[in-house]
Amino acid sequence: MLLQINEPTSRSNKNDVAIGIDLGTTNSVVAVVKNGQSLVLRDEQGSGLIPSVVAYGDDGSIVVGNEARHELLSNPQIVVSSIKRLMGRGISDIKSLVGTLPFELGIAADGGMVRLKVSGKTLTPVEVSADILLAIKARAENALGSVKSAVITVPAYFDDAARNATKDAAKLAGIKVLRLINEPTAAALAYGLDNHVEGLYAIYDFGGGTFDISLLHMERGVFQVRATGGDVALGGDDLDHSIAEVFLSERTKLFGNETITSTEAKQVLSIGRMAKECLSINSCGDWVIKINDKSSRHYLDLKTFESLITNIVERTISICRGVIIDAGISVKEIKGVVLVGGCTRVPLIRRRVSEFFECNPLVDINPDEVVAVGAAMQAYALTAGSSTLLLDVTPLSLGIETMGGIVERVIPRNTPIPVAMAQEFTTYQNNQDSMLIHVVQGEREMVEQCRSLASFVLSGIPQMVAGRARICVTFVVDADGLLTVSAKEKITGIEQEVSVKPSYGLTEDEMTRMLRDSLEHAREDIKVRLFAEAKVEAIRSLLAVRAALVADGDLLSIDEKSQIHNALESVESAIRDGVIEILQTTVATLEDKTKIFAIRRINRGIHKRFD
Amino acid sequence: MNDLYKLNSDVSCCWSCKGPVIKHALFCPTCDVIQPPSDIDHFVRLGICRCYVLDLSELDRQYFHFQRLLHPDKFVCHTSKEQILSQAQVTVLNEAYETLKNPLKRAYYLLRLSGCVDIDLITKTTNSDLLMEIMEIHELLNDADTVDEIKVIEDQINAKMILCETSLEKAFVKENLDIAVELTTRLKYFKKLFEESSSRKIYITGINI
Ligand SMILES: [Zn+2]
Numbered sequence: 001m002l003l004q005i006n007e008p009t010s011r012s013n014k015n016d017v018a019i020g021i022d023l024g025t026t027n028s029v030v031a032v033v034k035n036g037q038s039l040v041l042r043d044e045q046g047s048g049l050i051p052s053v054v055a056y057g058d059d060g061s062i063v064v065g066n067e068a069r070h071e072l073l074s075n076p077q078i079v080v081s082s083i084k085r086l087m088g089r090g091i092s093d094i095k096s097l098v099g100t101l102p103f104e105l106g107i108a109a110d111g112g113m114v115r116l117k118v119s120g121k122t123l124t125p126v127e128v129s130a131d132i133l134l135a136i137k138a139r140a141e142n143a144l145g146s147v148k149s150a151v152i153t154v155p156a157y158f159d160d161a162a163r164n165a166t167k168d169a170a171k172l173a174g175i176k177v178l179r180l181i182n183e184p185t186a187a188a189l190a191y192g193l194d195n196h197v198e199g200l201y202a203i204y205d206f207g208g209g210t211f212d213i214s215l216l217h218m219e220r221g222v223f224q225v226r227a228t229g230g231d232v233a234l235g236g237d238d239l240d241h242s243i244a245e246v247f248l249s250e251r252t253k254l255f256g257n258e259t260i261t262s263t264e265a266k267q268v269l270s271i272g273r274m275a276k277e278c279l280s281i282n283s284c285g286d287w288v289i290k291i292n293d294k295s296s297r298h299y300l301d302l303k304t305f306e307s308l309i310t311n312i313v314e315r316t317i318s319i320c321r322g323v324i325i326d327a328g329i330s331v332k333e334i335k336g337v338v339l340v341g342g343c344t345r346v347p348l349i350r351r352r353v354s355e356f357f358e359c360n361p362l363v364d365i366n367p368d369e370v371v372a373v374g375a376a377m378q379a380y381a382l383t384a385g386s387s388t389l390l391l392d393v394t395p396l397s398l399g400i401e402t403m404g405g406i407v408e409r410v411i412p413r414n415t416p417i418p419v420a421m422a423q424e425f426t427t428y429q430n431n432q433d434s435m436l437i438h439v440v441q442g443e444r445e446m447v448e449q450c451r452s453l454a455s456f457v458l459s460g461i462p463q464m465v466a467g468r469a470r471i472c473v474t475f476v477v478d479a480d481g482l483l484t485v486s487a488k489e490k491i492t493g494i495e496q497e498v499s500v501k502p503s504y505g506l507t508e509d510e511m512t513r514m515l516r517d518s519l520e521h522a523r524e525d526i527k528v529r530l531f532a533e534a535k536v537e538a539i540r541s542l543l544a545v546r547a548a549l550v551a552d553g554d555l556l557s558i559d560e561k562s563q564i565h566n567a568l569e570s571v572e573s574a575i576r577d578g579v580i581e582i583l584q585t586t587v588a589t590l591e592d593k594t595k596i597f598a599i600r601r602i603n604r605g606i607h608k609r610f611d
Numbered sequence: 612m613n614d615l616y617k618l619n620s621d622v623s624c625c626w627s628c629k630g631p632v633i634k635h636a637l638f639c640p641t642c643d644v645i646q647p648p649s650d651i652d653h654f655v656r657l658g659i660c661r662c663y664v665l666d667l668s669e670l671d672r673q674y675f676h677f678q679r680l681l682h683p684d685k686f687v688c689h690t691s692k693e694q695i696l697s698q699a700q701v702t703v704l705n706e707a708y709e710t711l712k713n714p715l716k717r718a719y720y721l722l723r724l725s726g727c728v729d730i731d732l733i734t735k736t737t738n739s740d741l742l743m744e745i746m747e748i749h750e751l752l753n754d755a756d757t758v759d760e761i762k763v764i765e766d767q768i769n770a771k772m773i774l775c776e777t778s779l780e781k782a783f784v785k786e787n788l789d790i791a792v793e794l795t796t797r798l799k800y801f802k803k804l805f806e807e808s809s810s811r812k813i814y815i816t817g818i819n820i
Contacts, residue, residue, distance in 0.1 A: 081738075178687050223673050318816070325812050389678055417684065418698045418707045472669040478698060479683040538642070540690045544628035547642035551630060598629035605622055605631025 018178060018383045019140050020375025023129065023166065024082040025208030026273075026342070027236060028052050030136045030370035032144060033380035033513045034548045036189070038373045041143050044129075048369050052140065052208075054131050056119040066134035077120045077476055082237055086114050086125040088161030104262055108394075113165065126165050130172035135173060147174040148528070153371050155210040156182035156196050156395050157230035159441050160453050167480070168300040171540040176529065177383045180480040183207070184214035185225060185392055186374030187340045190365055194216040197362070199335035200226070202324075204361070205371075209235035215319045215327055215334070226506075227327035227414050229319055234312065236276070236343035242308040242402055244272035247289060247298045254296055264291050264464040269609070279305045280345040289492040293504075298472045306348045317356050327414075331358060334488040338362045340370055375531060392417055398453075398475055398483060401438035402429060407449045410475045413443065419482060422474040426467050435471055438488050458487045460494050531580045536589050538571055544593055548601060555600045567593045621752045626692070635801060637700065643694045645681070653707035663721060664780040665711060674708045714776050715802050718795040721783055727792070734796040745800050745808060750806070752811055761815070765808050 021039075027049040031040045040048040043066075055068035055078050063071070071079050091105070091114050092511065104114030106122045115122050140147045152175075154166055162179055170177045184203035192199045198219055205212040212230035216223055248268060251258065260268070269430050271287050278285045284301035324331060339355040343349065353361050365373060381388050399409040410423045420453050427435060435458045442450030461469055470490035477483050488494065492556045545568060553561065567590040574583040625632045630641035635649050654661040657673045679685075681704060686697040689816060708718045719730050736742060748764065755761045775798040782791040 179684065222678075321816055322813055325816075327807055328809070341735075378684075382684055385685075387679065389675060389682060390684060391678065391682075416709065418702045419705055420702045476702075479701075483809050534687070535689050539691070540627060542644045544644065547639075548628045548630060551641045602624050602631075605624060 007460075008013060017140075017144045017146055017147055018095075018151070018379035019144070020372050020377065020379045021133070021150050021175075021294075022138055022183065022186070022372035023084065023132065023136075023150045023152055023154075023169075023320055023373060024371075025082050025210065025237065026052060027134060027208070027368065028136055029369050030140050032140070032367070032470065033376050033378035036180075038376050040372060043139070043141055048331070048366075051081075052084065052132050053079060054083075055079045056121060058119050058122075062131055063134055067191055071269050072266055076263040077265070080099060080116060080123070080128050081266075082209055083125050083128040085233075085235075085237075086116075087129065088159065088163075088165040089114055089125070124235070125563055126169045126172065127154055129148055129166070131168035132593050133169055133171055133173035133175060134140070137173060141591065148173075148532075149184075149383070150380070150381065151179050151181055151375045153183045153186045154175055154180050155205070155207065155224075155232065155374050156184050156212045156214050156228040157210060157232050159232070159396060159451055160481075161451070162232075163481055167482075177480075178379060180482075181216070181390070181396070182212075182225070182228070182392060182481075182544065183371045184212050184217065184338075184340065185223065185390060186372075186378065187338050187365075188214075188216045188218060188223055188374065189372045189377050189388070189390065190370045190374035191338055191362060192223060197336065199332055200329070202320070202334050202337040202342065204320070204337055204339055205230075206339075206340070206343045206349065207235055208237055208343075209233075211235060211316050211319065212519055213316075213323050214321065215329070218327050221387050222389045222391065225393045226329075226392060227323050229323035229326070229396045231300075231315070231319060234315060236341065237341060238312050239276050239346065240269050240272035243275045243300065243305070246270045246300070246308060247287070247296075248273065250298055251289065251291075251294075251296050253296055258291065260291065267291070271317075275276050275300055275305075276343075276346065280347065286426075309346070309348065311351050316349075318350055320356060322556050332357070334359075334395070335493050336362055338370070340575040344369045344490060352406075357455065391478075392481070394477055394481065396441045397443055398439070398441050398477070399450075400425075400473060401440060401447045402517060406451055407440055407442075407445060407447055411472065415477075418479050420474060420476045425471045426470070426508075427461065427469045427475060427550075428466050430466050431463040431464065432469070433461050433486075435461060435465065437449050437473060437486050439475075439483070453483065453510050454485070456487075456495070458489065462492050464491075527580070529582070531578060534580050534583050534587075538583055539599065541590055542568060544569055545590065548594075548597065552597075552601050555604065556597060560597070563592050564590075564597065626813050637677075645686070645693050645700065646698055648700045648703045653720065656704065656707045657711065660778065661721075661724075663783045664712070664776065665717070667712070670708070670711060674704070678706055691740055714715065714772070715795070715796075715798050717796060718791070720790070722791060722795060725783075725786070725788055725791075727788065730795075733792050734794050734799050736800065738793075738796075741797060741800065745804065748804055752808055755811065756815070758812055758815060761808050761812050764804065768801050768805050768808065772798060772805070775801065 017032060020031045022299070027051065028042060029048050031038055042048045048067045051069040053065065053068040053072065055063040055071040062204060068079055072081065104117045111124070113124055115124055137147055139592040150170070152166060152170055154163055166180065167177055171530060181551045184205045187203050187205065188201060200215065200217050202218060203214045210230065210232050212228065215226045217226055255533040268289060271289060275285060275287055279300065279302055283301070286297055289296050289298065290462040295495065308337060334357055336359055339353065339361045346458070350361060378390065379387070388578045394411055395413060397409050398411040398415045399407045402408045408423065411419060411421050436455060438455040438459055439453045439455050440447055440450040444450050471487060472490050473487045475483060475485055526579065545564065549564070566585070571590050572585040574586045620633050623633050624630070625639040625644065627644040628639060628642035632638060633638050633645055635651055636646055637644055657670065657677065659665065659670060659673055662748050665685060681697055681700040683694060683697045683701060686694045686807060699820055710720050723771065748768065749788065751764050752761065753798060755764060779791060779794045779798070
């Protein structure tokens with residue numbers, strides 16, 4: 001019997017489209033690559049922006065986007081905006097923001113992520129983000145049919161807690177995250193692939209809530225991040241704040257001191273945002289604020305606006321300068337600067353960036369959409385295959401606490417990922433039988449100035465004199481920038497591995513509950529996902545056995561061959577039928593039928609070398 | 612089954628199709644599936660010759676070549692086992708690249724390959740001439756008040772480092788380890804000075820990052 005060799009089975013499912021999502025502080029954007037062209041998905045009015053705003057109705061309704069943003073003026077108490085600022089944050093992180101945030105905070109579980117209270121519900125930032133992602137997914141499915149997976153962007157300066165929170169939100173929304181990529185890197189991809197930009201470039205990304213500066217080297221399809229820096233608490237929202245504060249103090253002069261509710265604060269902030277957008281195009285304007293039936297009119301011209309925000313803009317420039325010095329390069333070596341984020345339309349920002357980088361910034365691609373376009377390109381590259389190579393780095397140093405609250409760095413910032421590094425520590429007391437491993441992220445020397453990610457105790461260290469134990473702590477950062485830490489006592493081999501669940505993230509239990517509670521489609525999704533995983537594994541087995549038959553088919557009798565052949569066919573038909581239990585059974589049968597074959601092949605492999 | 616192929620250290624057995632795989636191969640010749648990283652030195656891993664002075668653009672080229680084959684982005688649609696192996700491969704590849712790219716780390720590494728142990732300890736200097744040299748530059752840095760002044764000092768440090776690197780190449784070629792250790796020590800201290808000058812620049816321009 002001749003062996004039938006089938007066409008190799010493709011590993012990716014061509015029908016499933018992978019999208020790129022820019023999950024922004026103020027607005028989100030979704031894009032896709034179709035027939036080699038990148039495409040931003042738009043609403044009927046032609047807008048690609050989905051405001052990252054969610055309105056929670058008393059009747060349980062959830063509205064996302066423009067409609068929710070309209071509610072900000074009429075019904076602000078049910079609206080949540082700028083939620084990205086709270087991703088992965090604990091209550092102690094945002095103390096300085098309390099009072100300026102446009103929503104009421106709930107009580108968080110001890111050390112857990114903050115909660116918000118809206119319309120009688122208590123929500124985590126992860127759930128609110130999941131609601132935004134569901135709306136994004138709906139827009140994409142409306143245009144493209146079924147969408148299962150995505151590349152989601154995060155600020156380069158997002159720490160481990162915020163990255164994990166973003167991944168959790170996607171999980172809740174039933175989206176498989178192919179990869180988290182950094183926003184500036186995505187913007188560079190969009191420019192590098194579409195406009196064939198080459199050399200060393202700076203990406204100046206002033207988002208709604210975060211500021212990032214990245215230096216990337218682009219050459220022949222290789223995107224290498226050289227350095228990155230930024231501030232997670234500095235964003236376009238701060239410009240709105242500056243304006244709102246001036247308007248409020250003008251009202252105080254008119255009407256005396258007013259007590260303002262968080263609802264009214266949201267209204268004033270909205271007006272601040274409108275004023276900022278207006279002054280990005282016009283040289284002056286005036287706006288009316290109506291609170292407690294008292295109206296006031298506020299005039300603002302460009303010059304006054306610029307003097308209000310100059311401190312914020314200079315702060316971004318000084319961060320740029322620091323990153324450049326840190327990377328050991330001079331401004332002259334930078335060939336160009338890419339602007340990302342709607343706020344980079346503010347004329348003062350453009351002017352200062354041009355002055356500092358000594359070149360005209362690149363703005364060919366809409367700064368609001370460029371990140372989503374890059375994400376879509378990467379989603380396409382990951383699923384359809386491409387020769388593009390994206391080499392990213394850790395944005396912040398990772399280390400552990402040592403004696404006296406001093407941080408010992410294990411992985412310095414700007415190290416290429418994935419990375420694994422180990423450091424040895426020892427006990428400092430006689431007969432110390434346990435050791436606290438406290439993992440922190442940040443650039444400062446002292447633990448309390450860095451961000452605490454997690455801590456765990458390595459216990460069962462045998463009794464030894466101080467300084468004799470050899471405790472090896474290993475940090476692993478994967479391609480998504482997520483950290484895992486493990487510790488091992490080398491003399492005795494006691495080992496403990498802890499996947500660092502950041503203290504401000506959600507616990508596994510909380511995630512399970514949310515998955516169960518919230519989404520009726522989750523069950524269906526999980527089934528689909530499990531089958532997809534089983535299918536990838538089955539295809540791997542098919543490819544392996546077929547290749548083995550071609551190489552060493554002569555090791556088998558006709559009967560053995562036909563048995564293997566039948567087993568292969570059953571697996572193929574099970575893949576087509578889509579029933580997971582049958583697929584698993586047929587794969588197991590195939591493994592069983594090829595056991596003898598494998599042993600013979602191994603023997604032949606060894607003898608080939610010895611003969 | 613596992614015991615069988617441990618008999619021969621040059622050949623192992625593909626985890627997926629069980630066919631023979633030569634120890635350093637990245638992919639199985641039979642089924643083309645990614646293999647776990649093998650225990651080879653950084654130069655072999657990157658396919659470049661073992662010497663101190665490297666052609667950095669060749670290093671980049673080789674690094675990108677292997678990244679294109681092994682990067683986790685290429686395995687997003689594959690099994691989780693292949694994803695884990697890809698991450699393991701690229702982790703060691705990154706380590707090799709970061710080590711060889713950096714002149715000081717490269718010197719440390721070559722010393723280690725030549726059998727030196729406890730390199731941190733043997734590169735602690737008691738040489739008073741070197742210490743004097745360092746102290747002088749250190750004081751110059753402390754007295755510098757402008758970025759331009761610092762740049763002049765940086766150029767001096769740079770020249771000294773380049774000198775160290777050229778001499779290091781000769782020392783490694785002649786396998787003169789004592790001199791190599793001495794030069795590595797110099798390089799280490801100049802490197803520290805250079806870092807100091809960067810922080811001084813940041814301090815002068817008044818920024819926190
Ligand atoms: Zn194989």
